[in-house]
Amino acid sequence: MVTEEVIIDPERPLCDPHHHLWDHATAPYMLPELLADTGCGHNVVSTVFVECGAMYRSSGPTALQPLGETEFVNGVAAMCSSGSYGSMRGCAGIVGFADMLLGEQVGAVLDQHKSLSPRFRGIRHCASYDAAPEIRTSHSNPPQHLLLRDEFQAAFVELAPRGLSFDAWLYHPQLRELTELARAFPNTTIVLNHFGGPLGIGPYAGKQDAIFRQWQVEVAALAACPNVYAKLGGLLMAVNGVRGLKQPLNADEIVAATGHYYRYAISCFGPERCMFESNFPVDKRNCSYASLWNAFKKIAASYSATDQDWLCHDTAVACYRLQKSP
Template identity: 50%
Template sequence: MTADRQAWLALTAEDAVDPDLPICDPHHHFWDRPSSRYILEDLLSDTGSGHNITETVFVECSSEYREDGPEALKPVGETVFVQGIADESATGNHGSTEVAAGIVGSADFTLGDAVTEVLEAHLEASPNRFRGIRHRAAWDPNINAGSPGAPPEGILLDPKFREGYARLGPMNLSFEGWVYHPQIPEVTDLARAFPNITIILNHIGGPLAIGPYEGRRDEVLETWKQSTAALATCPNVVVKVGGLGMTFTGYDWHERDQPIGSEELAEAMRPYYLYCIEKFGPDRCMFESNFPVDKVSYSYNVMWNAFKRISEGFSDSEKASLFRDTAKRAYRLGISG
């Protein structure tokens, strides 16, 4: 995040709503790249902006892979990298937030049963924090087909993928479902085929509003609702409520002269987020930041204020689930191994 972007975000300043409410942020990234950097100090700057962030969960982002060795094992370098950050956070020299209390890595399930070696290597690198795998599946013929790093069409339905995916169950690991909204039925099929594996749907299933979906928000919303309702019938699925700050959702927030405030942001998010909570229930929903990706559109403080405005009508126990308890349970935080 550049200094100019930070200065832009600072143009919209708000006091934190309900600042003492405990929050587990179940989805953020770390990377240190030539053109962009988001590491411990950057996250702590955000988590320290007014809300009570008690724990966080790191989710893979192709960061700090091993430069040599077997190709399949290169993603383990990311887990080693994040475990080091977690160890630094645990020294107590950086405040009370337990950073990367859970770690989600990457593995290629199309290896089939051979992916077991990769999963074991992740667990060896982080025996007390490693919790699951995200094998990115987001694909759309008009959005990213043929792009570098894009997954093949229908990866979640591929028999070889499922052979590898099946290894998660015996190892007590979860799966991060990162798809675009037309693919949600594929997640439902996967969930029903493997009811013993927890799926954590990322970013409410990625509703698209660019390319051929531009100008069709109401139509997409209805399609997304139908698919989301079907997915919610699978008891082994929980959902991360967030991600609308990404530009493929079609909002112009990142282009404004002044960043959006939490009241307007909450109003835009409500149709999606309240529907998720209605269908899944608070005990299977968790608000997420998706930082620094969503930081292109709004600040950390404004985002959590928006989430709190959306949840104003919920009971204290329901808020506890949405902001912390669902995440802690899904990622088994506070449980060794």
């Protein structure tokens, strides 16, 4: 049995800008599970849901089936905002999916997402791809060089006029392509997920120092684009090289293993463009919610109180245009 940690700075308001909901038979993560984690003792006041292929419509045009996910999550958000489940505003922002290979036709899909929920803030079409067979391509099955394809960029044009952002999930060898995209569309908000996915398995195993140096160069170039925000979290996935853990990591172990990524990203983007994220329930395989946010607070402790506010709450609220908690 794991002994839970004492919560650090329990009154500090937190916004968790990246979690999923799904009803997988073996490991469901629905509102009760989310409330159990966010209610662990940290003061989580709001969250942002990010697409994961949940509750798609079972019929109708393929391009419109992802609307089911927005409908589902908006219902969960309405449950939270009712106050019947506590004061935490779960899913106060929704990042859904639209097929960016539709080109300019994606605009009609985006409009329907927006009509289904006033909480809809943007889309994520994962680009994570690597030729190594050991590395899993993301659930949306992207082609290689997705971000640079003409159809994708024709679709990308449709985001900014609708006030929508783009969440980017990719692997570290693809960071240069994201920088090209950010430079080409300076008026579109882009949110880098999970530090840009530094890989640690397959041909990348055992090369952590070299990969970190390469990642530093690419992230510094990306951070020079003022329209890009960074989500800081998601480094405890198998693809990062985390394997065979016999027990969950505690906060100090998380900081020791990953803190150098956090400190460098914050130095490049600044606290006003960085936000801590749980990536739950994916990272739940290797740590508890309480330990993860304790780790974040330990990392943030060397910054000013104002900067801690940005990292823990204010950046996420500003980026996803959520109502700021008192």
